Amino acid sequence: MNEKKAAQVKKLEAEFSELTQQIYTENDIVKKRKLIARRDKVRWKVTAIKNNRRISRETKRELIAYSFIAPNFIGFAVFTLIPIVFAFVLAFTNWDGNNAVTFVGLENFKSLPTDTFFLAALRNTIIYVLGTVPLTMVASLGLAILLNQKVKARGFFRTVAFFPYVASLVAITAVWSMMFHPSKGPVNYLLLTVLKVPQADLPKWFSGTLVLLTLILFSVWKYMGYYMVIYLAGLQGISPELYEAGGLDGANTWQKFRYITWPQLRSTTFFVVVMLTINCFKVYDIAVMLAGGGDGKLSTSATVLVYYIYQNAFNYWKLGYSSSIAMVLFVMVLIITLIQFRYQKKLEA
Amino acid sequence: MKRKLLSLLLAVTVSATMLAGCGAKATQTQDNTAVTEKPTATTAPKAPVEKEEITLKWAIWDKDITPYWVALKEGYETANPNVTIELMDLGSADYMTVLATELSGSASEFDVVTIKDVPGYATLVSKNTLEPLDSYISSAGIDLSQYGGVDNQITVDGSLYELPFRNDFWAIYYNKDIFDAAGVAYPTNDMTFEEYDALARQVADPTYGAQVYGTHYHTWRSAVQLFGVLDGQHSILDGKYDFFKPYYEMVLKQEDDQICRNYADLSAEGLHYSAAFSGGDVAMMNMGSWFISTLIANIKSGEYDASLCGNWGLVKYPHAEGVEVGSTLGTITGLAVTSVSDQKQAAFDFVNWVSGAEGAKVMAETGNFPALMNAEVSGIIAGLEGFPSDAGSKEALSVSNLYLEVPYAENVSAVNDILDTYHKSIMNREITIDEGIAAMNEEVGKVLGK
Amino acid sequence: MTNEMTGKKYKSKSKNALIGKIVVYLILFIIAAIMIVPFLWMLSASIKSNREVFLMDPFVWIPEVPKWNNYINIWTKIPLLKFVENTVFLTIVVTCLQLLTSSFAAYSFAKLEFKNKNLMFLAYIATIAMPWQVYMVPQFIMMRGMGLNDKLLAMICLQAFSAFGVFMMKQFYEGIPNDLCEAARIDGMNEYTIYAKIMLPLSKPALSTLTIFTFVSTWNDYLGPLIYLKTESKKTIQLGLRMFIGQYSSEYGLIMAGSVVSLIPVILVFLVLQKYFVEGVASSGLKG
Known part of the structure; x- marks a missing residue:
């Protein structure tokens, strides 16, 4: 047995030195790499035989790869993947968090269409998304194009535009509710004194139909800086030669934008729109902090899906029902992402 | 083969954790009952002492x-x-x-x-x-x-x-200094809602910069809606809320005439009722008796400016025509x-x-x-130090009928939230009083009908 | 003749360019004003008394007698220091864990071959599109089952392993040529050394960007702590600030002072790291 091993090792060692020789003489990088891989295999076999190891080289390589992934993936699987599966299951139960679980089939989903508060939340969320996504996209793209030019104090403007994004929501919603205070705030004061809006017609920013507009404006203000940075990165990836060529062809600024910038930014826009949509569907804290008043409760004019999910889960303990609303939220996000994806693919084809 | 084993292992671990999670919730309830069935198992052995x-x-x-x-x-x-x-x-x-x-x-x-x-x-x-x-x-x-x-x-x-x-229980707090300055008589322990409304209007002063509000309603629905349950005929579990209407009308009219602070403003700034009353520009405020100890303690500690709200008094809730005096919310x-x-x-x-x-x-x-x-x-x-010394305030502490703000019902939590929601909408004037009440009737009807 | 014409053309062009420049600057200044006025207002209100905050006629940015006291009082009115401590602890731990584990996993996804690589990566990508709110309830139930309810550790578990971080770092590493790793392998380096000695030093921009994102989102998170952290001594600054606003609704000066305090750390982190920021976004494929 041992003799056999020794012979094997000897043979492999010979192969090893031959390969080493070849590697040094080989000039083609691709071939060289292949040789190295082969030599590594041989070396590994040798040590494996010497140490009586039985794990194959592939397994070792995979173990290394998994060892890199494990710390994150385990956390990710336990704290994200499992709850997601759990959420799907929960949507078909009427669990209250304490009593035994009973499966109720589609009951939860069946009662959704007659639930006034769910419908109001759905409607408000959709209006909010439809308002915020295009506005933020246009604003951030416009700002990015301006800041991509050679302007003085570019860094200053960038930083300033990014400020609202880093600022905490609690703090800046407090500022907004003071600035837009319906009777004492500076915004309405300006409307009253400069634009001469009659006192009775001063907008009540945080109630009625206006509240969604306020939420949209606030979100655009807060998030445009973030998407601007993404657009800036996209713009920097466009080769200047394209513009030079366009300039030679006599393209004006609009045409340059229409035929060079916009198509070149397609994948960036895709990313921006998808991220924006996902983030907008998640709206909760903005609504509660701006429209919730002292008790953080939202009326039908300002309620949003996540608020209703929270209410059902943590106030009524209807965990199944709240999960079914969450599923609706998820399906909507999924559909919009898929539509975007298809559209993007079609454009690329 | 071994690679397969590894991925299998991974899959098993993942699903095992998952099952453990689900299993835990399924067995939890059994655990509960198990615990209830064996009383004082841990303490029993030590019984000799x-x-x-x-x-x-x-x-x-x-x-x-x-x-x-x-x-x-x-x-x-x-x-x-x-x-x-x-x-x-x-x-x-x-x-x-x-x-x-x-x-x-x-x-x-x-x-x-x-x-x-x-x-x-x-x-x-x-x-x-x-x-x-x-x-x-x-x-x-x-x-x-x-x-x-x-x-x-x-x-x-x-x-x-x-x-x-x-x-x-709820009562009316009032600021004696404001009534004195306006030369208006203090509220009494026997007021009808008409008298209360008239008094609020009398003492209010809309002059800009020196505004005095005749009365104040905190943003809770109890502060407005529940005037309606004092007759003992109605409760918030009725499913029919038309009895709220006269009180919404009274309060919204007071808002229009600047007799009380605007709900939209209150909500935007999240004004706390204690801040409103201790600010010294509110003549009357309906609030629960828990505010008595807060008021006494904070005036004593100087947290509230005693020159603004130190001279306060207490009277019973106003009552509708024909309803016994001293009926209030609890x-x-x-x-x-x-x-x-x-x-x-x-x-x-x-x-x-x-x-x-x-x-x-x-x-x-x-x-x-x-x-x-x-x-x-x-x-x-x-007899507490800091409690108003007049006889009326003492008398205000005796209650004849007490109706809970929210009595028990199985779905009371959902009913409560529905009433809150439409209270908000009515007070923000997103919908009319009638629309709001119709919506309450319908939504609560759905919950109670279940 | 020709000379004159080109001269004219040049002149009108430069005139147009000048007008264009002015318009650009005008727009930029307006936007900058819209962005920054609320912050200035916050600063100004934080040293005013309650009466002065809403005083419009005359409006002053700095009151005659600035109430610096507001900045002292907020520390005693609520346990702000405890809130800050909790938040700092959480943010630092989460950010470190996030950076470490995501870049680790991303290296494997970008540079190593293994079974189920695509499947695993798909799992990450799919959850990016999944709003957290969809599974926050089951997640909470599970965490509570693990005894993590009302523990700071729950927030760490919740935020430290985001799919987003892995995705971003992977995109970045894919931009680094494979030859670099190959060469290192030829030199006999193992994968861990390659990661530590070659990849990490190169990924400054991406790491800075991820730091900003993680730091900002952890520091400012509201709904997560609201669900998990119940005891006052465990609350974060956002919850504390919100609580403060609820309790002292009319103390505008104090609320603004508290808000300013809560902003300082994030803004500092952002200012320090921002020079890498655009580069990081560009190179980590976040642009799409």
């Missing part, structure tokens, strides 16, 4: 700023030296949500929990987290009539799961024993003490209203 050492864990809120928790704890420990009460402070902000979370599953360690409001009580009862107290009550021989009928409003399918120890705070506690009898003894005569005395001495209200108790509170 005459009075064993007992530690009870009691869930409360805001230990540092609420004077009576520690007073009750110490009072009970003095009376029962073998018992130690451990206070577990969960904070007041989302107390009932936190408590419901803590009590879900078998992990809870509380023996006694304080129940802050009835919707939360309903939730906990439906989650089977509270112990029915009936057998304990009958064996202790407690006469429930001492609670003046309040116990009926929190009975669930014939069982009681909490005993009230604190009972607040809010009870109760104590319950958890179903996972393994020393239920000891826990109940504590609950009984706190909600009984001794507890009531401790409550009154700290300026709070115990559920066991009698002449002696109101005498203690009226």
